[in-house]
Structures are given as structure tokens and as C-alpha cells.
Amino acid sequence: MSRQSILEFSTPGRGTRNITDAVAKAVSDAAMQTGVVHVFVQHTSCSLTITENADPDVRRDLDTLLGRLAPDGDPAYRHDLEGPDDMASHARSVLTDTSLTIPIGGGRMLLGTWQGIYLWEHRTSPQRRRVVVTVLGA
Amino acid sequence: MSRQSILEFSTPGRGTRNITDAVAKAVSDAAMQTGVVHVFVQHTSCSLTITENADPDVRRDLDTLLGRLAPDGDPAYRHDLEGPDDMASHARSVLTDTSLTIPIGGGRMLLGTWQGIYLWEHRTSPQRRRVVVTVLGA
């Protein structure tokens, strides 16, 4: 059995947004006891990640590190039509996740205590982002 | 319900190959309306990624960046039996994706407009690569 919904989020520019509750609601609405939920962004310049949900410094530090691995405006980039964050955003997307899959048991996501689900905007300007949530199970 | 097929691809050496159409055909053949398609490479020196499908410079720039993060012939490598691209290829594989999962709705993949599915060869020599495609849904 499968049930699907599409979520839309506004992002104010680069940074993470906790979408755990929105995904949890889709899981609850699907009313399945055991299975998985699949979360997918329909974009190549933002991404998804599961990381520590308590200290916002973790997400700030992750952003700092990604900025080193895929620097804005790197002179090696050939793809820079939309500005210095254009190619960097595609690279940040590839190094993190376009989709996540989380187990469902007892009708809810089996996340660990410290795990949160984040939509990670890599562009520096505000965007509208579409996320497809598919629940599979029984 | 699930349906599985195995695709084979030749790669001419390092670089990306768009396999979106081949995966779309497997989805179409499976004739499921809602669910997910799972794509898996049976190798540890190539990988899969979803990225921008319009400008080939994006994939070239991604390759440039991966070459920095996992350089060929790095003096720190102990595993180098098959040449300078051997260990680099395993590392590139780990930093990207061995498998992808894409939602299916209305009988087709719900990719965003700019998303393409790429098989990413990391070895510098030609290879034959096997990709297992599994469609789950109803």
C-alpha cells in the first residue's frame, strides 16, 4: 500500500529548516503501521538531511564545512550563470541528500531521540521548494 | 507489489551518463500508479546521483570538486593496487550514492524539471556496470 502527498516550503535563503513535524503528519495521515516514509526534494540546489535536533550550532557548523567543500564563487566553476552560489548549491546537493527514507513502526517514524529531518536551502536567495512524501507499508 | 529488472551500461571512463530514460522505461513497464523506484549500482567504484540536467558544465564542475575531495593518487592511500584512480573511486562512491529512490505518482517518476539521474563512472578506464531497478507500489 502507498500514500503520497506533496508539501511546499518557503526558504528565506541558505540554511536549514526542521520539517520533521510536517513529515510526521504525512505519516500519521497515511495510517500505516509498519513500513517506510520516503521524502524527496524536486530540486538540485537544495537538499535533505537527518542530523542532531537539539543544538542549532550543529547545523551552523555543517553549513560552514559544506562551504569549504563546495565554496561559493570558486574560480574552477564553469557553471555560474545564476551567481556565485549557483554551482556551489548543486555541489552541496550532491554531497548531501536529494531524498531520505525513514522506517515506520507502530504507526510512527522510528527516528532516534536526537534525529531531526531538515530541508537544507543552499541558494542564498529565498525559494519555494516542493517535497514529495510517499508512505509505503501496511 | 514489486517488479525488478537489471540494466547494463558501458562507461567509457570517468564521467557521468544520463540514465533517466532507461529508469523511466522500467517504471513504465512496471505499470504501477503510486510508489517509488529504487535504483542500485552493484559496484563500489562508480555511483549514482541526481543533479541538474541542462548544462553539462554542472557535471564537469561536480567532477572537478570530487577530484579535490578524493584526489587520484593521494600519498595517504594504502589501497592502490589498481592504479591512482582505484582508492579515489571508492571514496567518490562513498561521498555520492550507491542507490537512489525516486517517487512515482500517476504512473511516472515525480522528478523536478531540472533533475536528471546519472550513472557516475569514477574509474578512468572503460567498465561494464550493472544497475538493479526495483519498482515498489500499487
Add this chain to the structure above:
Amino acid sequence: MSRQSILEFSTPGRGTRNITDAVAKAVSDAAMQTGVVHVFVQHTSCSLTITENADPDVRRDLDTLLGRLAPDGDPAYRHDLEGPDDMASHARSVLTDTSLTIPIGGGRMLLGTWQGIYLWEHRTSPQRRRVVVTVLGA
């Protein structure tokens, strides 16, 4: 159809542990012919990866590279309450995988010859880790 189990592993500190056999047993117990197995760690400072299963130097080299991309005790980190490996572990988790999905065909995982499934501890101290295994298929 779906079947779920929870595995627990002790880790002696930073490094990889081959959990392929434990996942294969969960797949065998689920007695499904075709589908996928989803493996998920309920933690944000360890991860999962599929990589070469023959030469232990590959995993050592991967650890060396991750140590460069997300150095212990980096002066840029603001999150360091649990020591120099705290933030580095979260970053290593984000750059690798919190979950893996592997196809099942003929009742067993369709891994390539050289693919092994590894639990990758990023903390330098011993930990107890929970892994949720969900088999989906028929």
C-alpha cells in the same frame, strides 16, 4: 508486505564494522522474494555505507579522507561540548549515509561481489548503536 526488526551493535570507537551478515539474516527471516531492505541508524554521530569488502585498507583510507573533510577539533566548530570528535562525527554522518536501501531478488540481497554493508562509528569512544531493518516486498 513489510517486516521489521531492530539490531543492536557495540562499537569500540571510530572505525567500520561489517554488518552484511546481520542484514542478510533479517532478509532471510522476512522470507520475501522480491523487494528491498532498508537499513537505518537511529543516531547522528555514526553512519552506514556500502563499500569494498575485501581489503581493510579501503576502509582505513576512507576514514583518513573523512578526517580531512571533517577534521576533529576544528577551530571553526561552535558545537564541541562532547569533545573534539563531537561535531566531526555529526559532519561525517551527514557526508555519508544514515540509511541504505538494497534490492532483494530471489529471496536474497542483490549486492555486487565486492559490496559490503558497514556500520561506521565516528565517535572515538565505545558506543551502543541501534539499527532498524525494514524489509518491503512480496
